Amino acid sequence: MKHLTTLSLVLALSSGAALAETDITFAFWGTPEEGKVWNEIAAAFEAENPDITLNIEVSDWNSYWEKLRVNFAGGSPPDVFAMSPPLYLDWKSRDVLLNLQPWIDAEPEVLDGIYPVTLEAYETPDGYFGLPRDFQTIVLYYNKDIFDAAGQPYPTEDWTWNDLKEAALALTIDNDGDSRPDQWGLAADLYGPESFMAPLLRSYGADLVSADASETTVDTPEATEAFQFIYDMAVVDGSIPDQQTVASFGWDPFLAGVTGMTLKGHWTVPDYAAAPFGWNIAPIPQGPDGRVTTVNSAGFVAASTTEHPDEVWKFLKFVTSDAGQSLAAQIGLAVPIRESVAMSPAYLEQDTAAIDHQMFVDALDYARRLPSFRGFDEWGAAFGDTLDRVWTDEMDLSEGLEEITIYGNDALDKNR
Amino acid sequence: MGALRPMGIERWWVLVFLTPTLIGLLLGTFGSIFATLGISFMDWDLLTPPTAAGISNYQGLPDDRLFMRSLWNTLAFAGLYVPLTVIISLFVALGLNRTIPGVSFFRVAFFLPTVSSPTAVGLLWTWIYAQDNGVLNEMITAMGGDPVRWLSRSVALYSVVIVNVWGAIGGGMIIFLAGLQAIPKDYYEVAEMDGAKSWQRLWFITLPALAPSMFFQCVLVTINAFQAFDYIYILTRTGNGNSTMPTLVFSIYRNGFRFFRMGDAAAQAVVLTCMIMVLTLIYFRLQKKWGAQA
Numbered sequence: 184m185k186h187l188t189t190l191s192l193v194l195a196l197s198s199g200a201a202l203a204e205t206d207i208t209f210a211f212w213g214t215p216e217e218g219k220v221w222n223e224i225a226a227a228f229e230a231e232n233p234d235i236t237l238n239i240e241v242s243d244w245n246s247y248w249e250k251l252r253v254n255f256a257g258g259s260p261p262d263v264f265a266m267s268p269p270l271y272l273d274w275k276s277r278d279v280l281l282n283l284q285p286w287i288d289a290e291p292e293v294l295d296g297i298y299p300v301t302l303e304a305y306e307t308p309d310g311y312f313g314l315p316r317d318f319q320t321i322v323l324y325y326n327k328d329i330f331d332a333a334g335q336p337y338p339t340e341d342w343t344w345n346d347l348k349e350a351a352l353a354l355t356i357d358n359d360g361d362s363r364p365d366q367w368g369l370a371a372d373l374y375g376p377e378s379f380m381a382p383l384l385r386s387y388g389a390d391l392v393s394a395d396a397s398e399t400t401v402d403t404p405e406a407t408e409a410f411q412f413i414y415d416m417a418v419v420d421g422s423i424p425d426q427q428t429v430a431s432f433g434w435d436p437f438l439a440g441v442t443g444m445t446l447k448g449h450w451t452v453p454d455y456a457a458a459p460f461g462w463n464i465a466p467i468p469q470g471p472d473g474r475v476t477t478v479n480s481a482g483f484v485a486a487s488t489t490e491h492p493d494e495v496w497k498f499l500k501f502v503t504s505d506a507g508q509s510l511a512a513q514i515g516l517a518v519p520i521r522e523s524v525a526m527s528p529a530y531l532e533q534d535t536a537a538i539d540h541q542m543f544v545d546a547l548d549y550a551r552r553l554p555s556f557r558g559f560d561e562w563g564a565a566f567g568d569t570l571d572r573v574w575t576d577e578m579d580l581s582e583g584l585e586e587i588t589i590y591g592n593d594a595l596d597k598n599r
Numbered sequence: 600m601g602a603l604r605p606m607g608i609e610r611w612w613v614l615v616f617l618t619p620t621l622i623g624l625l626l627g628t629f630g631s632i633f634a635t636l637g638i639s640f641m642d643w644d645l646l647t648p649p650t651a652a653g654i655s656n657y658q659g660l661p662d663d664r665l666f667m668r669s670l671w672n673t674l675a676f677a678g679l680y681v682p683l684t685v686i687i688s689l690f691v692a693l694g695l696n697r698t699i700p701g702v703s704f705f706r707v708a709f710f711l712p713t714v715s716s717p718t719a720v721g722l723l724w725t726w727i728y729a730q731d732n733g734v735l736n737e738m739i740t741a742m743g744g745d746p747v748r749w750l751s752r753s754v755a756l757y758s759v760v761i762v763n764v765w766g767a768i769g770g771g772m773i774i775f776l777a778g779l780q781a782i783p784k785d786y787y788e789v790a791e792m793d794g795a796k797s798w799q800r801l802w803f804i805t806l807p808a809l810a811p812s813m814f815f816q817c818v819l820v821t822i823n824a825f826q827a828f829d830y831i832y833i834l835t836r837t838g839n840g841n842s843t844m845p846t847l848v849f850s851i852y853r854n855g856f857r858f859f860r861m862g863d864a865a866a867q868a869v870v871l872t873c874m875i876m877v878l879t880l881i882y883f884r885l886q887k888k889w890g891a892q893a
Contacts, residue, residue: 256645277646431729
């Protein structure tokens with residue numbers, strides 16, 4: 184980075200230009216299409232700030248985190264990079280993120296008009312070490328063709344989890360008479376908590392970990408009841424396709440047209456827009472303790488070692504502004520963090536799919552963030568690995584929940 | 600062979616030409632081996648400076664559930680994979696070491712998996728093994744059998760061994776074919792004149808003459824078995840990036856690059872290296888013994 188800056192400085196001087204150019208790098212996970220849109224955003228930013236050159240680096244989710252760690256270890260991290268809230272406090276705890284508070288204190292109005300729940304994800308007692316970029320809320324997607332064929336009424340906003348369970352069972356059908364289903368009720372993530380298990384547990388009055396993330400709480404009576412519900416669907420009813428089946432349908436059996444419903448965020452809309460069947464969305468169902476969905480706001484953080492914190496701040500201001508958010512909204516993957524943009528045609532009338540995009544915004548009323556703590560990935564492995572043994576019927580549910588508690592708490596203790 | 604020894608000034612040229620490789624080996628290979636050894640005695644999250652940890656990373660291994668499961672999976676996998684690969688590729692090489700029509704086609708067909716992308720091949724097998732619409736289960740049910748859950752935990756070991764053996768036959772076949780073609784034809788002619796039957800020629804000429812290839816192949820396949828990762832991961836991964844049949848390399852990857860635990864990952868890598876080294880040493884001793892007898 185330093186060399187690049189020097190080089191561009193030399194070039195600028197030798198060509199007689201008056202401005203000293205600064206290079207900053209923004210790395211994030213995403214698809215090549217997202218990379219294209221972000222290059223447009225970079226161009227708009229550079230047009231406003233001719234003295235700054237913004238380099239965009241896009242990688243897929245897994246490579247992104249690996250590259251990031253290796254870049255940090257090698258002493259050349261990107262100036263700005265994307266962050267996911269469950270991992271945010273882990274990264275923050277390692278003292279590698281830039282504290283943005285001094286810049287926010289100087290211009291507090293930058294945060295005005297941003298949805299508070301998205302800001303809270305980056306707020307710490309020591310200040311903001313990141314800012315939200317966009318957000319996702321989980322809704323219920325349903326395949327209208329499958330519901331019509333089975334003569335089932337479409338999901339409504341009055342649905343409870345039990346309504347979903349009954350409909351899922353009715354949609355689990357063996358078409359070719361081999362006494363094994365080849366259509367299922369619900370495609371749901373049975374390994375990570377974001378889209379199905381966390382909302383369900385919370386609407387049963389339970390949670391994954393205690394509020395201070397000091398204890399795993401998946402074996403409370405409420406949590407056990409919620410997990411029993413999942414177990415009944417996945418193992419007893421068989422209305423949720425198992426891992427192997429999901430893999431054999433390209434990891435998205437809903438898009439493959441073999442499940443009646445799925446639970447996902449807005450990120451899937453551009454993919455589903457091209458689906459060869461009719462589909463729509465409904466709010467996530469309610470549980471005994473009300474309706475809860477998950478909100479997750481991907482965001483921006485900066486390396487504490489960046490040599491250009493002022494330029495980084497200019498970039499963050501731009502991408503969280505109305506102009507930046509409107510440009511980002513055209514990707515159609517996520518919901519803008521500013522009400523002024525989320526309630527504007529830039530988001531509501533995007534040309535991805537003609538659905539009620541506002542439902543994702545309205546879901547904020549009952550949305551909660553995933554827990555965030557040091558060692559989240561390690562805890563998540565204890566959670567998912569053990570559940571796998573429960574779903575494959577190798578372990579009793581109660582035994583599984585006990586083991587998640589033990590190994591989950593180990594992971595929490597090891598990372599204290 | 601003696602006539603090919605470099606003389607005088609040539610020796611210098613040998614050194615000059617080898618220097619780039621030697622530097623690469625010294626810095627790249629040995630450098631990273633020693634770095635791994637060093638890191639295994641430290642706690643390092645890749646982000647903040649490493650701190651000394653003594654032998655705690657090694658002490659923690661027996662209590663690390665993921666590591667122990669990976670260790671057993673890897674041992675069970677190697678126990679099946681090594682003998683199967685060596686024996687099957689030997690038979691394939693014997694079968695293809697003759698002038699029959701289409702022999703090059705079969706050689707290419709057996710070698711193809713070796714040069715195919717593991718990801719693509721893994722996905723192909725996912726489809727073959729799929730429970731409800733997989734090719735294999737379609738065939739079984741068509742014949743009136745019950746479908747098998749090929750990638751469920753109790754069967755997954757055998758399923759991934761099949762894929763890995765299938766993928767390794769080509770490489771083994773090449774080594775054995777080279778070994779077979781290096782056996783002088785005179786041996787067979789003499790044996791035939793003496794009235795040796797074909798199984799006797801196989802047993803008393805081919806197999807002893809193949810001992811060096813066999814040894815080489817065993818070492819190579821054992822190392823591959825302990826480093827197995829790609830097919831297994833693709834076949835047994837779960838939606839959240841875990842694996843229902845974690846191997847040692849997966850455990851190293853996950854600790855280092857997912858859990859911010861480079862020290863633990865390095866310690867596991869050192870244990871893996873030691874296991875491979877011990878096995879290779881055993882092979883060397885066995886070869887010495889056999890070599891002396893032959």
